[in-house]
Amino acid sequence: MIHDLAVIGGGVHGSTVALFAARGGMKVTLIERGPLCREASGVNAGTLTLQMTRVALIPYALRAHAMWASAREWLGHDVGVVVCDGLSLAFTEQEEELLSFRAGKRREAGAPISLVSGAEARRIEPGVSDTVRLAGYCKVDGFANAYLTGLAFRRALIDAGVALQENTPASGIVREDGGFAVQTSNGVVRARRIVLAGGVWIEPMLAWLGIALPIKTLINQLVVTERVRPVMRTVVGIANGLLSLKQYPHGTVVIGGGWQGIGDRERGGVELLPDRVIGNVRLACHAIPDLKAARVARAWAGLEAETADALPAAGPIPGIPDAYVCGSVHSGYTSGPYIARLLAERILGHETDLPLFPIDRLLGTATPSEARHD
Amino acid sequence: MTHDVIVLGAGPAGANAALAAAEAGLKVVLFEQQPAAGGQVWRAPLPGLRMPSSPEKDSGDALRARLAASAVEIRFGRTVWSVGQHFRVDAVGPGGNEHAEAPRLIAATGAHERVVPFPGWTLPGVIGLAAATVLLKSHGALPGTRVVVAGCGPLLAVVAAGILKAGGTVAAIADLAGPGDWLKALPALASQPRLLMRGAAWALKIGGARIPVHFRHGVRAADGGEAIEQVRLAPVDAAGGFSAGPEITLAADALCVGHGLVPGAEIPRLFRTAQTFDRRRGGFIPRLDACGRTSLNGLYACGDGVGIRGALVAEAAGRLAGLASAHDAGALSADAFAAAAGQARARIAQARAFSDAMAEMMALRPAQVAAIPPETVVCRCEDVTRADIEAAHADGARDLNQLKQFTRCGMGPCQGRFCGDVAGELLAAKVGSREAVGAFTARPPLRPVPLADLMGAFDYADIPIPAPAPL
Ligand SMILES: Cc1cc2nc3c(=O)[nH]c(=O)nc-3n(C[C@H](O)[C@H](O)[C@H](O)COP(=O)(O)OP(=O)(O)OC[C@H]3O[C@@H](n4cnc5c(N)ncnc54)[C@H](O)[C@@H]3O)c2cc1C
Secondary structure, three states: OEEEEEEEOOOHHHHHHHHHHHHOOOOEEEEOOOOOOOOHHHHOOOEOOOOOOOHHHHHHHHHHHHHHHOHHHHOOOOOOOEEEEEEEEEOOHHHHHHHHHHHHHHHHOOOOEEEEEHHHHHHHOOOOOOOOOEEEEEEEEEEOOHHHHHHHHHHHHHHOOOEEEOOOOEEEEEEEOOEEEEEEOOEEEEEEEEEEOOHHHHHHHHHHOOOOOOOEEEEEEEEEEOOOOOOOOOEEEEOOOOOEEEEOOOOOEEEEOOOEOEEEOOOEEEEOOHHHHHHHHHHHHHHOHHHHHOEEEEEEEEEEEEOOOOOOEEEEOOOOOOEEEEEOOOOHHHHHHHHHHHHHHHHOOOOOOOOOEOHHHHOOOOOOOOOOOO | OOOOEEEEOOOHHHHHHHHHHHHOOOOEEEEOOOOOOOOOOOOOOOOOOOOOOOHHHHHHHHHHHHHHHOOOEEEOOOEEEEEEHHHEEEEEEOOEEEEEEOOEEEEOOOEEEOOOOOOOOOOOOEEEHHHHHHHHHHHOOOOOOEEEEEEOOOHHHHHHHHHHHOOOEEEEEEEOOOHHHHHHHHHHHHOOHHHHHHHHHHHHHHHHOOOOEEEOEEEEEEEOOOOOOEEEEEEEOOOOOEOOOOOEEEEOOEEEEEOOEEEOOHHHHHOOOOEEEEOOOOEEEEOOOOOOEOOOOOEEEOOHHHOOOOHHHHHHHHHHHHHHHHHHOOOOOHHHHHHHHHHHHHHHHHHHHHHHHHHHHHOOOHHHHHOOOOOOEEEOOOOEEHHHHHHHHHOOOOOHHHHHHHHOOOOOOOOOOOOHHHHHHHHHHHHOOHHHHOOOOOOOOOOOEEHHHHHOOOOHHHOOOOOOOOO
């Protein structure tokens, strides 16, 4: 039996490509090493914000935000999306400059961000500290419960008829007539087309095809508090992007921002650095002083992928017809569904509304060698 | 490196580990959350509270005196929240966050109580047997005016006798085990005459007060509006499931109930050392060599946190781990180590029959879990019922961590310490085995810490904010 499409890697990118390809009429299988969305896509901070999104991705993130906001309609299941205001704060003169510059660039790219005074920021978010001097204010912001992503996609993929293969690591790909043979722990899976959507593992996956694409692994630390009374109602960040903060309807507050812990592709997020946990928490409490009364319930580190230019790897794999890659999207939980959906459109042979991010730019001049037969 | 070895937990295991390592000349620091050493079993009364003498208090006092006279640097009142590579330990205490570093770490953080849920188990007035011993030993307080004591294992007698000694009323004792189970354990118990006598003294006290003891009975439900008003008991079979027979209804304003202990093996789990599932020992436990070495170089573990064995074994196993750390550090010659370790091992061997018999009595009874009604809450922090867990299974959850993501089971303040064992058992009944279902991934903090304590006083300018993310 040969599938029209095999997607390898069941994070938000792989799951979305599989879902839209199947809805477009293809016979799709999704091969995931563990359970769906248990890596970056299940452990991320769930912030759906434009104020941390790379400028080049703003048009994508705007469309993706609308997708998340209507998840019930296209995904069919709830991931606890809350759409709310977002603030990016500046506490010093230097941060004011940084914020004005960064917010300006994002606004030029289409993000509806305006600059407001500290007093105005406190009117929008009574929880913020009175030391705020300036804030970027964006009405298109919000967050989801990332840990529900796997459950929601699982139901949707099954409904769409995708052949889900969870707990099935792939270990290699062989090109053959009419497509590809994917080696998995469950035997060989054949498909006419493949999408490599392995998050930080797209580097080893591309290597199966003889393509060398270096992917940097970020080890993002996150802290979540116990349930506390409402202390904030918006998504709060700071000018340089090293804070993301919001309170969920059930009362927990998630503190993130990309402070780096210890880990790697082989071992995952191994541990958090206590000094950086403390730094991140100080920053959070500096922004929202009432947070001090909360207790830390849990903290962890997850892996995020980054290419050399920190822009996505999303498009056809050069030199290998019918093979695609999808991932390494900065703030990829926010933008992932839209970018992955674009790729699905492309695979289905449709025009895409916005361009993809082919990886040719990252590969230098060497042409890919023949696929390895191992 | 600030020390040669760091010991976490000052119960019988950790305290003896620290003493053994310090006697061998190592520079030792001992972290403990409580204000005094002794652990659960030899817990000290709160400062200022005078408690009558008892064998447990006397053992605890002796240990506290030995520690005080030793070279061990003791840090009480410290909540250890992070343990990391090269064995950096971070704790919050009276002076805010502090840390120590050493090439060796001994984890002796004990066990926590298992309560197999039944309708009403979350009502005010229902407390664990272990929690009741803390009330009695540390606070000198009674759990209620008319108390039902239920569950299994030796803590039943400890708590009932403790309530009587403190002047309280025990309405009844309900023991999942039958007299036959105790008789079967008798030869093993007789191997520890001192403890057998202790048990006999408890039995006499309970017998003398004419407390009804309902063998082979479990709690069907605790009923009440705002708080517990009555307890319904029902007969159970050898596997712990309910069997035919009349219910017994008892008016009570407190129920002390516990079904054994679960090893708190979070530290070895955080370091991802090899582990196995051992039902008799209480759940997932780290794999250790004969001296308490885990599969990670420099990490040792001992006491009930590595499998339920009781205080006697904990003392000797702690000593063994302390000696091993000293030997590995080059502070103890092979001969001296062999001699001292031999003695400790002999004591473990002596205690084995007794500790095995006790552990067996406290092991989880699968039929008891199977009898939990669908609408009963299993994860009390997040209000997740048995039916929710089974619905998550139907939705594809095949391991505990996936269950956690689907339902929030284990995401609350206790981080699954209290529900993990039972939730794992429920899921395993569907999936096939506890090994397949696994354990909740251990995460920092080891105990919840207030943000205010964690961050202390600071200047915004001193926060080491990393370079901005790319624009
Ligand atoms: C801690 C943290 C916080 C973050 N916070 C935010 C945020 O607030 N907002 C935001 O927008 N973004 C955030 N991100 C980024 C976002 O999570 C990621 O960009 C996004 O989830 C990546 O999705 P993915 O599908 O590419 O990768 P992943 O979710 O990692 O999926 C890749 C999948 O491939 C599977 N796989 C790997 N190897 C194999 C193999 N050999 N065979 C089969 N399957 C394999 C993996 O198991 C995994 O499930 C955060 C990231 C982290 C780590």
